[in-house]
Amino acid sequence: MEDCMFEALDDVLLDGRTKGLPGTEGALALGAVGAQGWNLLAGDVPLPAAVLKASAIANNQAWMGRIISHYGVSLAPHGKTTMAPQLFRHQIASGCWGITLSTLHQVRVARHYGISRIIIANQVLDPGFLAYLVAERRRDPDFECVHLIDSPEGIAAILAARPDAERPLDVLIEVGPMGGRTGCRTIEEALSLAREIANHPDAMRLRGIEGYEGNMSGSGQADIEARIAAFLDYMVETAEAVGEAGLFAPGEVLLTAGGSAYFDMVAKTLGAAKLEAPSRVVLRSGCYISHDSGMYARLIDRSEARSPELVPAGHPRAALEVWATVQSRPEPGLVLLNVGKRDLSYDSHLPRVTGHVPRGEARVNPVGADHEIFALNDQHAYLRCPEDGPMRPGDRVTLGISHPCTTFDKWDVLLVCDDDYRVTGAVKTFF
Template sequence: MMLPAHELPCLVIDEAALQHNIETMAAYATASGAVLAPHIKTHLAEAITRRQLEAGAWGVTVATPGQARWAAEYGARRIVVANEVLEPAGLDFLAGLDARGIWSACLVDSVDGVRAMDAALTRPLRVLVELGSEGGRCGARTSADGTAIAAAVADSFHLRLVGVECYEGVLPGADEADRLQRVDELLGRVGDLAVELDRADAFAEQPILSAGGSAYFDRVAEIFGAVELTDGRRPLVVLRPGAYVTHDHIAYQTLSPFGTRVTGFQALRPAAELWARVLSRPEPELAILGVGKRECPYDLDLPLVLRAVAPSGEVRDATHTEVFAMNDHHTYCRLPVDSEMAVGDAVALGMSHPCTFFDKWDEIPILDSSGRTVEIAYPQVACTHPDAERSIDPR
């Protein structure tokens, strides 16, 4: 991308790369026989959600009822809350979406959860049983637990079982081969439980099988796509990747299956760059940039220096420049003594983990190939929608 005509530091998105990623994932979902409900908590921006829906997304995924409020406002007609929901106000909001013509569902991973949700509700709500694995996050750890949860849903007054799901992206492993084996095992258990529950006529509508972050969605599509229900019926396979939409320069550049396990599709492209000024070169091998942890994610990796541009427009050689530390608003770069990088230069940084760079900016320009701003993305960085009910005691 070209140097943006905006005050620095500034996070910008390359429109061509953004659209390429959206269309590539949409095409993959169609080719694999699945549907796509992208996890929009990654960006929580109407401008990007709209593009995903226009590209054919079946619906969207969110993490909280507050995010579901935004999704409904953005025009989503199907919303998966990929989380357990126990707040009464949030449950009531989700249950009320049906009256607005919006399909919604959330997760449950325990009999206690079923009872708490049922007690808080006054109208029906769809749920999916969540399975998990040892060392993972939420999710019932055994298929027997999943069966018990489904039975509790059947005995409830307000819950309606519509599927089984998991999140495979946080499973530990000694290496990638070990993680893939654990992913496949978890996905297999989800499929087996769905078959068992379908035979027991436990589902209130066409069963959904769902999983799929941006690292293992291909395994989800293959394993869930092979599941056969009673009378030869197939479940609806719902993929839920989020980070793919802008991809990144580090973590997902390695994790994405496009170009490795998945062939026949172009690789995703990093679509976001963070630009900052060189504030100081206080030592021969040190440059300090005017950007830090408040503006740039650091939870997985420190950023990469992609290139530097002098005020004259000259592109500097930044090949051997490396970020080695960050403060709140400063980034430390180690560089060769003879580097031409100078105070006032603009530096483009590549980042890791899109889900933690969108939340640091409330305005993100989307740029065309000439550097012109064609649209602004406005991520909703608040935890809840402004119209959400509040129950905070001011005392």
């Protein structure tokens, strides 16, 4: 049996209560899943089940590695996409600079499994969260962490947490566009915060500027990209103004943005910032590791058209699939699958049927565009198909999803498979 590409977590045990796994006698160590000899094509796994294809993940990691090397930037992928420490560790081992997270729970999970450099992509106001950060920095001198500030209240919260003067908390000023999400709306507001941060060097250090461009809206794709370009220019102008005022802490200045859709624009614009101090551009793309068959597939195609220099890097592949069973064919042209909102993303696009495994066969047949999922219940998917189509109750189908974040969070364990759907391991999530 091929070894799993992800190291097992030695403190995780599974059993028949784990969604997507066969019933086992007693507990099964996570690291023993790959030794069970399971194969999805052989029907060894109860459906629905979530699957990660190892070859696609390896391809995607190499693809992103070529991109960050080309632009001369770093990557701290957002861990909320997968919340899988095995993937975090694989990403770090493959060259990622750190991991981005959002909540105390997420940070605790990452720290438990040894992640030592974290960007918290939120302003931290909760006293308990700040107390944890202060205690962790005191306990572990190798722990590096930055979080965001966009208001005087963020500064006051840090002061109330009483950080150690030897290891003050590191912060980034967050900027945001008018009508957008969080962040300072003007350079003057950011400068005012930077000056106040500089007044408390024993409690906090200003390490850089942060923003997020991925939720920009507009009248069409061209308008969205124009708005993103203007926002990124604003980020650079803010960083340059803070730098000219001498308000960054000594050392490397961090400039960070870049979700999974517009990272090329971020890399080029932030990389052109003119600062006296050395700087590091950090992208936070999280969905590249699994990619998808919907939203990000379209957005990556668009990024290659927008930035032709991406084309030589290759192309990401969908690593995440969900397998389901044909539950019923109650009328001509309609198939019901035993999978639904409890198992699949549906916030961006509905799943796409990518393959068909007839009952008794051990191969995945291609499926045409005339097979379309048009509705989901909690545990059922409605699939429109030709009246003379081949799908029958008991057959299996493979589904590609859109926006992987909201599929990962529906699975406690995802099976890792080779290209022949032999199960080589498993990945545990912590949502």
